[in-house]
Amino acid sequence: MTTSDPALLTLTELAAAIRAKQVSSVEITEALLERIAAWQPATNAFVRIEAEEALALARAADEALARGETKGPLHGVPLAHKDMFYSAGKPVGCGTKLREGWIASTTSTAIARLEAAGAFRLGALHMSECAYNPTGHNPYLGHAHNPWDGTRITGGSSSGSGAAVAARLTPAALGSDTGGSIRLPAHFCGVTGLKTTFGRVSRANALPLSFTLDTVGPLARTAEDCALIMAAMSGSDPLDPATDGMPAWNAAKATRSPQGMTIGLPSSYYVDDLEPEVAAALDRALETFAELGVNIVKVDLPDQTLVASAGLIILAVEATSTHIAGLRERPEVYGDWVRARLENGLAYSAIEYLDALRWRGPALAAHLAAIEGVDAVIAPASREVAPTIAATDVGGPNAEATIIAITRFMRPVNFLGLPGLVVPAGQGETGMPIGLQLIGRPFGDETLTALGTAFQSVTDHHKRVPSLP
């Protein structure tokens, strides 16, 4: 252990410290609850704090450990997750008035697997309404605020997950990523986030948005921590057909040396029109990977504007279909922005939607041909650091343009079902974090965490901690 404050330990360090009885589950739970109480007014990261229940579970974990019993690799670790993962008997709000007072009767597979590994809940984290907003605005529950600067967005839709991990209120958190909802908060808040290969993690009993594009994944301090979460929760689940036949996590691949791996730098799109501080972070990261023995090559990707457009059409239509009953019968329960986006899905014809869906396979084949011999593509997560909440306010006429700009580097990854890991890679002039994205091959999640772990072994961007305002 390298710190006297257990809240500052990474998930990997914390789980090991609990097992070694260097810190008790009660001690870490109390430390996190103390930080949550201090940070909640500044971040609005939590929608529910379950202090008494968490402390009771922590005591039970400590007592089990004293008897020589451990549930698994996350024994006694308190975690909090985006408020869209169902836990039987608990309210799950999904950031929307639509689910006001709703009590889940089932538990999400992802949560059940983390609990089987020994983790328990601290509470539930804030999110964008219906997981359908990339900024973190939420007119119903109030906006989430970036812990580095409360006037700025957290990114969304996993807004509370990004803010809470950054402020060290939970060692890790689950999010979902349909169009950047894990990677954008990771970038804007300065944490590590893994958008998983489509099908690697079960989405059963979590709020759906787009069944073709939805994925579940972790946000944490480090890539190593993301791997620890993935080891516990990835793999096939009969409740989610998309996971059928999916491989279990391969820990050996997730920790291998990056020496001799190849990273592809796109020749266009992802490197166009970047803010200088983002471009500089990208250049420094390339130098770092080269020093780690990684080969860097240029890649010419297929037209990403077309790929992104196809993804947006699928998202628009499927989100509208998911919410069609609400849109017909209770449109007033949606905030203006989400209702407008749901209405946008009415624009497309069945032929356009199915053309986009049918093209997904050929588009992935073309992408794989373009990155032959490449283990991962490197790209910025966004062209800029977190903008202010006011500048991205969604009530204006340019809301859709704002969304498209913020999610520019996100959507191709979702459409192609690829994994994407965002790691902190610098900070801008204002001190706001800058994240970079490693885009893998299908099922290359382990390769991404290996690259991320190696990068974080020689950099310290992920160790920066925001100060309480």
Add this chain to the structure above:
Amino acid sequence: MADEITPERIRLNAEAARVALGADVPARIARAVAPVFTRFTAEKLALPLEVEPSTFLVVQRGERGGE
């Protein structure tokens, strides 16, 4: 027929979906989706008859040997 999103088309789609839209909403939607719609339809994709949505899974899972 030109590939164009018009408020009239959106109004008809909404009627078919039984969603009530305000009078000025179809025009707003048309403006909002125009960049995406225009980019996608400009490509005039000509997909082989055999390509279906689950072709994606075939391509994706063809990668499993490499990982």
